Amino acid sequence: MSRAVAKRLDPDPGLVAVITYDGLCTFEFGIAVEVFGLPRPEFDFPWYQFKVVSAESRRSRAIGGVVVEADAPLARLKDARTIIVPGWRDRNERPPERLLRAITQASARGARCLSICSGVFVLAAAGLLDGKRATTHWRHMPDLKRLYPDIRIEDDTLYVDEGNVITSAGSAAGIDACLHLVRRDFGSKVANSVARRLVMPPHRDGGQAQYVAAPIQARPGRTIGEVMDWARARLSQPIAISAMAKRARMSERTFLRRFNESTGAGAAAWLQQERMSRARELLESGTLSLADISAQCGYQSLETFRVAFRRSVGTSPAAYRARFRAQG
Template sequence: MHTDPGLVAVLAYDGLCTFEFGIAVEIFGLPRPEFDFPWYRHCIVAVDEGPMRALGGFQVLADAGLEALTQARTIIVPGWRNREEAPPAPLLQALRLAHERGARLLSICSGVFVLAAAGLLDAKRATTHWRYTDELAARFPAVEVDPAVLYVDSGQVITSAGSAAGIDACLHLVARDFGAYVANTVARRLVMAPQRSGGQAQFIPAPVAQTPRDDLSAVLAWAQQRLNEPLSVTQLAAKALMSERTFLRRFSEATGMTPKRWLQHARMTQARALLESSRLNNEQIAERCGFGSVESFRVAFRKSVGLAPSFYRERFGQGEGYSVGAF
């Protein structure tokens, strides 16, 4: 039984970043007749008065002003018009108050500068577009900037890298609320691939894949079919017909992570799918996903997902009517 996920408020401002704004509206603002449970309620919140110009030459009219943030469970900051410009004081104060009462905040790309200016990222990990990470770190030294990830989930605050990584972050939030099956259903409607390997432990396989180098794609597909086996760098490099040193360098370039981390991510993705859509017990899932014991599986799953496998199944399990391989 899914609970009401609440109101998502997407900020609009003069100079609006249209792609980032479109991502938030697409994921949280569209009706979802494919689901038989309450979806997000959605509103556009004006930062500035009057019609606001958006990149591309059109204007945006909002549903409400900053007062609407007092009702929002989730607030999206879809980029920001000028990283060097101090955001309006009323906006910063409204975000601080929302954070104090427990609202979730998610920034896409340069929107992180708004959250940082509000002081909401102090002593937290955060990320932004790789072009801006040095600037973010220099201007806000209290923020622990991670330049190598698609997004960072700090619990109440989520920050994403460049524009398209906003899709990853938003779908991650959907999975937190509804589970990976629902998030991947949304990804399919977006006509996105159901898995993206990111540079951090992720709750869901997110939707946009970094394109692997042609000489590695076959190796990744081969490994994906053998997750139950103890795969080593030596095996993977031999399959790719490369030296281990060359393989490690090209693997990092293609996926943004080490082979060990990629395998862990792939095994967790498969484990989540099995917990959601099969009746296999933990021992069987541990074996299928290449864990040496059920205990090591439980520990790794809790560390990666933040939930015990049994609780994850209880919350997100879909029963026998779904095909594991379809997602």
Template structure:
């Protein structure tokens, strides 16, 4: 059993109330993600988990697959929520009722966190809460979202975006990453990692990771792109040139660049920068190393470049990240 106090994580006095919306035509997988993350009992923890309720926004709710869903109450539950999750939506062109939009606006105004999974972003967009802000959704819906709501800055090809207490996630399974991000924000890295292991998920995939890769990595004589990635991760403390990566792959530099982008969704230097920050995040969570040593071990040439890269990807300075997610080490 994980010692919540040993991890120096302080639960709130009252249980954090997560309200999951249910609607006729409910997206079953997205709904299941929310319940798995927040409603499932967690006997591995010695502290109370979230309180999770289902709010029905329609008189009768039939989910995809043909089964009916029982709810705890109606739309009024939103007024009691600390976090509201919108697990998909029944159609991009189906406008939510004014009462639902009003309830979401009230919730956000009092500081409630709002989370959409996949097409659930269209409910938040219709409420006006995403106007002039950043958001994402499944790559299939980004063009439609832009056409309907041109005032939203749509960040395509990412797993999730957090902006002003609103988290929007990409297609279906990216909702798991968004929910783990919520748990990580509320309870810290150690707790989120335990939940991820139970879900058989990576403990942390940052929101900026590509949600979709247009073409798979194609094998050719020589080493695969996957082998290059493993090789580079083992050398993050050192300067790494694109030419070195191409040589290791056994490809010409031009072919390597094309294959790398196909396989990762980004250019090699951007990928290296992200991997260095991910390594730094792990060291900040698990060690007491000074920031300068962490920057050096992760291949940053100066503290300034380290801080800029870290803030750009983690959205907080390194010191604040450590204070937020530090896992206490045994004495």
């Protein structure tokens, strides 16, 4: 396997600490281990340090009878740059006070916290989400709204990034949130490499719907998949939804319905996401001018591109590029 070199946003990604406790949600825990805890010999730069931190006793019994043995005490959170909270065992049970204190103190000194599924109830109980946007599995939202009315709940998203706090929806959305964090730290090329090892799509935007009428395939149905490939090859050009529908040999109404059923996203939103992904890759790895990048991503004016990029990524194209050059 070839070794990849990244222009990193941060030369030291630091320690990732995943919390364990009795009743641990096994799949959510596994996501954190898979993304942050495995060796990455394909990368020629420091990867995350990783520790399993116990919120209660050293040994925790996870769902399914699996026993997880922590390799660090709760006090290790003081050294963590990133804290992962897998799904909490009972949304009506207040987490241990010592756990909440440790998370609050870590957050106050700048640690990032990421919850998967019902893990949001731990971050909410710690007071980290007051007045902020957050999400969780759609089944848990009524309880989250009832218990924590000060949270601005996003009803139908995969994950919400509020800077130092990231919350994600149902279990598999935790993969998307973790890949999003990798993308923040290392850029699109590295995040895409991790996604390939997971046999995952390289990027699902946080605003994508949680519930999809038809199961999402690794590659959407042949007709829709072919149209997506056709559009990706033409991102430098204006692409009308009507043209995509014609390519699929469907009416526009049928195409929009089938596209949403196959991907969980609207066709226009998907196309915008693809343009932004291309822009990030060009900004991270190339020396093209902003005007050239704007044109290659299909924007008729540089100002339109700047506005769209800021709305999608949260910063300007120039600032995004500068962050990579500073660490290059």
